[in-house]
Amino acid sequence: xxxxxxxxxxxxxxxxxxxxxxxxxxxxxxxxxxxxxxxxxxxxxxxxxxxxxxxxxxxxxxxxxxxxxxxxxxxxxxxxxxxxxxxxxxxxxxxxxxxxxxxxxxxxxxxxxxxxxxxxxxxxxxxxxxxxxxxxxxxxxxxxxxxxxxxxxxxxxxxxxxxxxxxxxxxxxxxxxxxxxxxxxxxxxxxxxxxxxxxxxxxxxxxxxxxxxxxxxxxxxxxxxxxxxxxxxxxxxxxxxxxxxxxxxxxxxxxxxxxxxxxxxxxxxxxxxxxxxxxxxxxxxxxxxxxxxxxxxxxxxxxxxxxxxxxxxxxxxxxxxxxxxxxxxxxxxxxxxxxxxxxxxxxx
Amino acid sequence: xxxxxxxxxxxxxxxxxxxxxxxxxxxxxxxxxxxxxxxxxxxxxxxxxxxxxxxxxxxxxxxxxxxxxxxxxxxxxxxxxxxxxxxxxxxxxxxxxxxxxxxxxxxxxxxxxxxxxxxxxxxxxxxxxxxxxxxxxxxxxxxxxxxxxxxxxxxxxxxxxxxxxxxxxxxxxxxxxxxxxxxxxxxxxxxxxxxxxxxxxxxxxxxxxxxxxxxxxxxxxxxxxxxx
Numbered sequence: 119x120x121x122x123x124x125x126x127x128x129x130x131x132x133x134x135x136x137x138x139x140x141x142x143x144x145x146x147x148x149x150x151x152x153x154x155x156x157x158x159x160x161x162x163x164x165x166x167x168x169x170x171x172x173x174x175x176x177x178x179x180x181x182x183x184x185x186x187x188x189x190x191x192x193x194x195x196x197x198x199x200x201x202x203x204x205x206x207x208x209x210x211x212x213x214x215x216x217x218x219x220x221x222x223x224x225x226x227x228x229x230x231x232x233x234x235x236x237x238x239x240x241x242x243x244x245x246x247x248x249x250x251x252x253x254x255x256x257x258x259x260x261x262x263x264x265x266x267x268x269x270x271x272x273x274x275x276x277x278x279x280x281x282x283x284x285x286x287x288x289x290x291x292x293x294x295x296x297x298x299x300x301x302x303x304x305x306x307x308x309x310x311x312x313x314x315x316x317x318x319x320x321x322x323x324x325x326x327x328x329x330x331x332x333x334x335x336x337x338x339x340x341x342x343x344x345x346x347x348x349x350x351x352x353x354x355x356x357x358x359x360x361x362x363x364x365x366x367x368x369x370x371x372x373x374x375x376x377x378x379x380x381x382x383x384x385x386x387x388x389x390x391x392x393x394x395x396x397x398x399x400x401x402x403x404x405x406x407x408x409x410x411x412x413x414x415x416x417x418x419x420x421x422x423x424x425x426x427x428x429x430x431x432x433x434x435x436x437x438x439x440x441x442x443x444x445x446x447x448x449x450x451x452x453x454x455x456x457x458x459x460x461x462x463x464x465x466x
Numbered sequence: 467x468x469x470x471x472x473x474x475x476x477x478x479x480x481x482x483x484x485x486x487x488x489x490x491x492x493x494x495x496x497x498x499x500x501x502x503x504x505x506x507x508x509x510x511x512x513x514x515x516x517x518x519x520x521x522x523x524x525x526x527x528x529x530x531x532x533x534x535x536x537x538x539x540x541x542x543x544x545x546x547x548x549x550x551x552x553x554x555x556x557x558x559x560x561x562x563x564x565x566x567x568x569x570x571x572x573x574x575x576x577x578x579x580x581x582x583x584x585x586x587x588x589x590x591x592x593x594x595x596x597x598x599x600x601x602x603x604x605x606x607x608x609x610x611x612x613x614x615x616x617x618x619x620x621x622x623x624x625x626x627x628x629x630x631x632x633x634x635x636x637x638x639x640x641x642x643x644x645x646x647x648x649x650x651x652x653x654x655x656x657x658x659x660x661x662x663x664x665x666x667x668x669x670x671x672x673x674x675x676x677x678x679x680x681x682x683x684x685x686x687x688x689x690x691x692x693x694x
Binding site for chain 1: 584586587589590591592593594595596597604605608609691
């Protein structure tokens with residue numbers, strides 16, 4: 119367990135957070151740019167000194183303002199993967215990889231295979247693509263056998279194809295190296311796909327800590343500020359003829375079109391509120407296949423001037439409708455309705 | 467007409483003095499460049515001015531100050547004499563003069579190149595378990611190599627041309643402290659010395675141009691190593 123409790127003031131901006139990071143899995147620190155999440159992991163790594171607080175990892179104290187402990191950066195054993203990679207330009211890939219782990223060539227082979235960078239070992243960093251640089255950077259951090267892996271928006275500078283390429287390593291890495299990961303991002307897609315635990319940061323404070331089922335407003339911030347409903351799903355089957363994934367979620371069973379069968383048994387699905395329509399009668403003869411009956415919990419006006427309908431279909435679900443639709447349907451809190459989900463994104 | 471012994475002596479002495487001043491000055495220059503580039507401390511601007519002072523004060527003044535501070539009867543000069551290094555009227559004094567005069571030109575490019583190194587790289591090295599010394603040796607120093615090269619060449623050229631401070635501090639003794647510029651000056655003051663003066667002038671240009679070319683090649687190589 120990594121326990122973090124720190125306070126730091128930067129002129130007009132201050133950070134005051136307290137949270138714990140579990141021993142396993144990926145803990146995502148999510149928040150808008152400038153919310154303080156990068157400063158927080160820099161303080162865990164020791165690159166910035168907090169004004170006060172205590173940081174400890176697995177019984178080792180990194181920082182304790184009361185006991186005047188401030189462990190040096192190079193003694194903390196925090197592997198860091200930065201947004202810009204930060205490979206040493208004067209060393210080839212092999213030397214970069216072994217910088218934190220001199221002479222460990224057996225482990226080098228394993229890491230290099232896992233990351234698919236065997237062919238790059240003798241190259242200089244200037245000759246690598248952005249995605250290759252980040253894979254080397256991840257390998258370099260893992261090879262030092264860190265007690266914690268801190269990743270600061272490692273995918274932010276990559277195009278979507280490279281992001282995809284790197285996210286595929288998600289399942290392999292932490293398991294193979296069994297290291298807790300703290301992952302900073304403001305991307306909704308990365309949050310939904312990568313996180314085992316989610317800590318949301320806003321204005322230097324912890325906004326929420328917790329699991330995924332439910333609604334979020336502007337989960338990330340790089341995408342639209344829209345209500346998103348997130349479901350933890352389990353795979354029930356795949357109909358290869360209609361190319362539909364059958365997934366069970368707390369509200370029932372979903373059908374999701376997908377080109378191929380998802381590899382893992384559990385995954386997340388996300389529904390944007392603008393992709394959910396509301397009907398009073400059960401629609402028949404309609405192209406939409408995901409229709410759920412549920413209870414209206416709350417009706418409110420949203421920032422865009424539309425109406426947000428919060429419903430419970432066994433799990434929270436948000437829908438955006440227009441004012442005129444609200445008047446026409448006469449929806450009221452506590453009433454029942456059918457919710458038509460037009461599009462579901464699978465987060466595999 | 468072949469070079470006279472006096473001319474050859476002056477050329478060799480100049481090269482030796484200039485090379486020694488760069489070699490002796492390099493480590494302290496690295497030290498000062500590093501602390502000026504990477505640390506904030508009280509008296510930083512004073513230290514910076516002190517290093518740059520020889521660039522702006524008249525060389526004769528620098529030479530006179532060297533007599534005061536490094537002369538046999540001064541504290542520092544006395545100390546050096548005890549460990550066997552004599553400056554007065556000695557080629558080592560010419561090295562001291564060249565060193566002081568060229569030191570700012572040695573420090574500045576090194577400092578600039580250290581300042582240009584992304585601190586994030588040094589941070590990354592520290593997170594990988596490297597202590598300050600290892601970070602310096604493996605990251606900071608190799609990446610500041612272009613600055614070290616150009617600083618060394620500038621300082622070498624400045625030392626080769628050093629005149630005023632040397633003349634004032636160690637005088638113009640053929641075979642001991644008469645460097646190329648001093649010899650050239652003497653020939654211009656001697657009737658019939660025009661040919662010798664002209665030749666030394668040419669030699670001086672050749673040496674400087676060769677140093678410049680060498681530095682360009684070295685800098686290019688250092689750059690290529692990073693971009694390979």
